[in-house]
Amino acid sequence: MQQVVRAGLRAFRYSIRNNGRRGGGGERVGVLGLIEGSRRCFSSQSAAIAVANLLDKKEVTTRLVDLLKSIPFVDPSKVSPSAKLKEDLQLDTLDNVEVIMAVEKEFAVDIPDTEANKISNTTDLIDYIAAHPQAK
Structure with a gap:
């Protein structure tokens, strides 16, 4: 995108x-x-407006943790803001794709495969969404 x-x-x-x-x-x-x-x-004012439109990291963290806890194949007790997707949440490749798709839907963003492959824990995902200008 x-x-x-x-x-x-x-x-x-x-x-x-x-x-x-x-x-x-x-x-x-x-x-x-x-x-x-x-x-x-573009003026500096429009740049400031673009930065102001970014989601708050706390809001992203709360929404992401709640989303992960609601996914049927994820153990809610293991979900945390710093959980590793593979080791802690026991996600395989297909599960990881489903989680990324759920995150894309929740935050109305498109995460390219190259970026999705770099995401190994929830902290990476939180940082990516919080920095994404189109996240809602």
């Missing part, structure tokens, strides 16, 4: 740089009327 977004941003930047026309003051104006001399397309 992030690769698609990055590719879209690259295409957007390219179209602004290369399809522009000369403005009245001699500056190059891009497709959307943005002056190309400035590299900023």
Whole structure:
């Protein structure tokens, strides 16, 4: 998903740089009327809003622990914010995929396989979701 977004941003930047026309003051104006001399397309205010939209780590932890406890093949007594998926929760590869899918549904995010393969414990999962800008 992030690769698609990055590719879209690259295409957007390219179209602004290369399809522009000369403005009245001699500056190059891009497709959307943005002056190309400035590299900023987004203000610091929009960046602050994006950071403000991230979920609180405590909320993510609570929701994730509750979610894991509700999954039938996971022993609720072994679930903790630092539990290892394979060793502590006894998840095999298929169980791990099902847990990732449940997390994606709960938080409305898409976790790429490359990132999912890096997640070995609940702490990794909490950090990933808390840092994901689209998590709800």
